[in-house]
Amino acid sequence: MSLDHAASKPHERLAAALSGDMAAVNDMIAARMASEHAPRIPEVTAHLVNAGGKRLRPMLTLAAARLCGYDGPFHVHLAATVEFIHTATLLHDDVVDESDKRRGRPTANLLWDNTSSVLVGDYLFARSFQLMVETGSLRVLDILANAAATIAEGEVLQLTAARNIATTEETYLKVVRGKTAALFSAATEVGGVIAGAPEDQVKALHDYGDALGIAFQIVDDLLDWQGGAGIGKNVGDDFREGKMTLPVIRAIAAGDAEDRVFWTRTLEKRVIEAGDQDRALALLDRHGTLASTRDDALMWADRAKTALAALPDHQIREMLTDLADYVVARLV
């Protein structure tokens, strides 16, 4: 292991190993998000698509396809598809989330944003659909159609679970699969399918993406309590929005009647007073739910790594192993 290797992050090493493919994906994204008839569309998508995110999901598709020996060209279409679905979801999430955040402010700008977000999200979703049809693989279409339905169901489920302290761990897992893991697992699975990989490898790729996505989201939810670099939100946002995440669900289940009054007031009625966030954190600590949730995240990362055993011994497989470790390393 060189010093360079030790210093760089696994998603950076993946990006370097797949740099030619990623350039092709970026070109395809730029070409396909254009609209001859409605120039407003690229204006709206540009700030999202060009924002220079890690492009983790399309990279997973490329990595899966290459790991299974695929030589192209349709892994590029599928990687662009996955990024378009992700971007469309972000645009529609904006409508959902901004409605809370901007409450009480003048809404003219908000409403304009809503309109553009909804319609341009629909456009990107339709574009993603055209891209995957071009691959000519009905199996790929089936996997991505199912993922799209699971994502939408998960979003609605999250909406109805929020501010409901009766939410179970089972419901939490469904929400997490919907909002995060469904697209991760579809991204890796279609890479294997387009490569014509054997069934056990396709299943392994699905299981890796699923477990990686769940670990990723659990960590995200934990960081909302613990803080951390680059999480892009403030500690306690989920608490103030009444989102039911694993540490809270477990603390409610382990709590007494007095705790229950507190959680009902803060999460369901959203009456939050000074000191409430510290009190909530103290309850999570008392019941050890931050530690037990962290154990869950580590367990899902282990499952992701275990799934990789069925796949060919390959430089990319090692990077995917490191990626699973990296996702939970933010907690340590």
Add this chain to the structure above:
Amino acid sequence: MSLDHAASKPHERLAAALSGDMAAVNDMIAARMASEHAPRIPEVTAHLVNAGGKRLRPMLTLAAARLCGYDGPFHVHLAATVEFIHTATLLHDDVVDESDKRRGRPTANLLWDNTSSVLVGDYLFARSFQLMVETGSLRVLDILANAAATIAEGEVLQLTAARNIATTEETYLKVVRGKTAALFSAATEVGGVIAGAPEDQVKALHDYGDALGIAFQIVDDLLDWQGGAGIGKNVGDDFREGKMTLPVIRAIAAGDAEDRVFWTRTLEKRVIEAGDQDRALALLDRHGTLASTRDDALMWADRAKTALAALPDHQIREMLTDLADYVVARLV
């Protein structure tokens, strides 16, 4: 021609001729809009899907398939697909349109509606996608993916064309194809494709749906000025919202400098005073644009009927001919 025939409307005769198929479509819609994980979804869709609309679009798919001798079963999937896409579009339109209509009122309810409308629309779109994948026809998927992209582009284009008095007839036609004709033509075309009809018949079905949809939307836009039974909106709504429809586009092109000041104030700046609607109507009358727009609607209805010539002589073909007449008969 019996008295019964003369008395009933063509879409009612189509519904009677296709009653077995329509029952199967309704059953499939009910089954597929359910969600095991998110019971909120059928609550939101029920009022739309059960509202007892004419189900014109799915009926077009069934009619096209039967006319080309298809015996099933996938025309039912495709008809349900088309209705889901239509319903998803309506849900997302609500977000766009309500933002205007409810301006200045308390927004809590509006925001809740937005959230549900966006996410449940996404769910129905994903469900429609699953349904069409089940048909196993890549050509059908290609047609519907293109239609979805055209619909979204048309919606964005309408947004940017509104309140812009430089909007051209060419742009108007693109908006109309996007918001209405793209789904009509996809609905009829996929009926022919799933039936394995010869290419000239598939093209004829596409052209029929395209022309019927354009006639339908032009009539809708005319009725906004002329009024009429069952249009579901008030005369002048489009004028007050600054929508650029054909009679207005033509009146602006034919008008003088004084007219232009009037249109700029009312449509672009949306400063509308008492008597402005009558004055606008007088300008349309003076330049004969209501009459010339009506001629366009009749021309598109004729094109729809002409397209049918390539299709088999069949009871359903006669009903589709009558339907084209019926769409513009509201104007007479």
